[in-house]
Amino acid sequence: MTTRALLHLRHVGNDLSRDKGVDLALAAVLVLSAFLMATGAMVMERVVGSVDQLFQEAQPPHFLQMHSGDYDPEALEAFAARNPDVAAWLIEDMLGYDGAALSWSRAATGESGDFSDSLIDSLFVTQNHEFDFLLDETGAAPTPSPGEVYVPVAYQQAYGLRAGDGLTVATDTGSREFRIEGFVRDAQMASSLSASTRVLVSEEDFRELGRAGGGAPEIIAEFRLADPSAAAGFQRAYEADDALPKNGQAVTFDMVRLINAVSDGLPAAALVFASLLLIAIAVLSVRFVIHGTLEGEVREIGAMKAVGIPDRSIMGLYLTKHDVMTLLACVVGGALAVAATGLLTRGVEANYSQAPPGAATVLVPVAALVAVFVFVMAVCRGVLGRIARMQVVNALVHGSLLEERRAARRARRRARRLRPSALGSRRGRAVNTRLALLDLRAERGRWILLPVVFFLAAVLMVLPMNLLSTFTGPGFGTYMGGPGQRRPRRRALRRRRRVRARGRGRGDARRRPPDGRALLRQRADGGGGRGGAGRPPRRCGGPAAGRGRVPGGRAAGVRGDRAVAAERRTVRRLRGRRAGGGRRRRGGPPSPSAASTRTSPAAAPPRRCRGRRRAGRTPTSSSPTWRGRRPPARWRPSTGSGTPMRR
């Protein structure tokens, strides 16, 4: 090491040991800012990574339309066949239950509880076989046996459920018991902003529940596109077709992703925000400290300048300390952040998926820390820039940091100000008070730091809280164009039940065949599903119809056009048989033939056709008519709260 470097080091060492208190405080603030910044960055990266990972495994639809009420499967079929972007599509049947309809119990300990405090709707579904899977913790898509149920990890976390617990569903015709077999992650509805979540049961149980009544039947028409980026155009095409079901939310892949990232990235964003404020405080303090040093050592600096030591070298003497301090703070903060991120992302990784660490896992927090470092350094350099600007004689002789012109301006201003406040002009009364006030005014550059830091600290506490409550407020998701409100839906559900009770046994004209009319189209070019070959084809008009179905999934991907055409014909034929031919009349009673071929719940719950009243067209949340009004009530998924459950 050179003599010069040694000398430099000795300077830094002595400099550090001179002002231990100040330096420690400064270091603490710097460490904290670096820590929060790195943690925020890491959590964000983890959230995005986990969401992406889950999306890769679960293959959620690129476009989905929720719907309640009657619809025309033919129209969907025709639309899908017509649209070249569709790689695969399906209709998922769901039975929605209010939290109050569900309860859990643990036989071993006698513990039990219900979900009535949950703002989240439970949608009972069966496992998809093509895409949009519900995944267990291993990443597999479980298919429950009769009597088994897989509940969302959100419930697991909120209620402390365990495999083996009992789940009871209150239906219109008594309660049904299930055994919780495991927990599933839901790419579509994993977001903590989502107001509904899917519960997995077996096909048999699903039909049984449908017959039992009490659940609100709903569907999701899901599409996977060959080119996911075409989702927006696809949505326009879908909305332009009047024949398609639209009584509910339409959501694109990107929207789901965004909602997921926003809802679970929110704490991370709050951390980053807090760290930004802390950095502001740190930078103010650093400025203050450096200023203090400069002011205390003007003459020494002046002497060094006079002797001809280059400004850069003088700055270097003062910079090294802060360089080292900031660097250490970034390293320590980063190390702490690694530990904290592990804790913070546990929930995210349960809800989504554990993304394998990639280059971004390291680069993102490092980039954040480098940004902190560079910023603090830039500020230090900015303050120390005064060394270059100060004049030798002014500094050395007058002890003034200012360059000549500024010094002159200040001197004139001071002279003007001092004249009327001269001590003599007040007949010696309260001289001390006047001196104190003059001192305060002269030194305002020093003490002003305190209120400013207090102010920033207050903002630091208040703003993230408000930000969070804004994001998690019931209106936010709607505003974002995401899924709608939650509470109206619950009201609608209750209302619907009342209507249903009245209508029962009267052969409700609005009754609709609620069978497993789910169908799947798998294009030859798509191969979106993976449930194909090995597994039994999923509900395609029920077991009876299922026999005639061609397996989808990858098998479909390799089939030729002719096979596809044949399949298409089969499906059409099946549908014809099932629905009693042609286009089903909206709200019309099921034809006897359809009832016999369908393996649907026999006592299908009637549905109100909301679509009719709304002229078949529900404004989506992104349309401005939504804002501030009650959204199309029964459709969901909706923003409930930032946390999955609200107790």
Added chain:
Amino acid sequence: MTGATTAQAVTQAPTALECRDLAKTYYSTDPPSEVVSGIDLAVRRGGFLAVMGASGSGKSTLLYNLSGMDRPTGGRALLEGRDLTSLGDREMSRVRLTRVGLVFQQASFLRTLNVRDNILLPALKAASGKRQAAEAAARGDGLMERFGIAHVGRHGITQVSGGQLQRASICRSLACEPSVLFADEPTGALNSSMTKEVMDALTDVHAGGATIVMVTHDPACAARADRVVFLRDGRLVDSREFGAWNEEEAGRREDDLITWLREQGL
């Protein structure tokens, strides 16, 4: 002394330092104050010039403008034939580092470094390589030895006397091997015994061949110079030449100076 004799002196020996019609006006005051003006001066190499005058007469201002610490607002200042007024800030700083030595009334040192490090700091900054740095360090150590402060080299700035500090200041300025050493009241803050220490050191430096320009109020100090100029209201009004310094003449030269200063109205 008149301008003609000054010019004569300049032609007699190689000039280390020269200024022509030098003026400095401070514009920060209202109205602007012309502190020095019309200064013509030349110091030959190896000369020892003392600048005297009443308080506020512009002695320090003249020194700052001659040494490149400040920029004159009129005229020119030349150091070894190089016009300082034409240099940029950075070049000026470089000239001060390598060609000029400065000693002030109040020695200003970094409290974070010990005496030796403070002395070596500019020399090490001026050195361009490892070998030069080592040479500078050796030179610094030699100077400390010569001025009797080697034993306090490891002391902190607050642990040495004012005289030692001022001698350290001289070491610092000499460590860079300047062509001219400027000193502004180097003994102004010292008691008489310390003053003698410091003046002995400066005389020693001069005897070694250095060019010195020193501002002082003290006739005893000024008596060590081979030439004394007198400033009044920012103008050079008179000058007096002495022969080379020797210890025996000290008393006579001082009395001589005092009489001269009385004539100048001090």
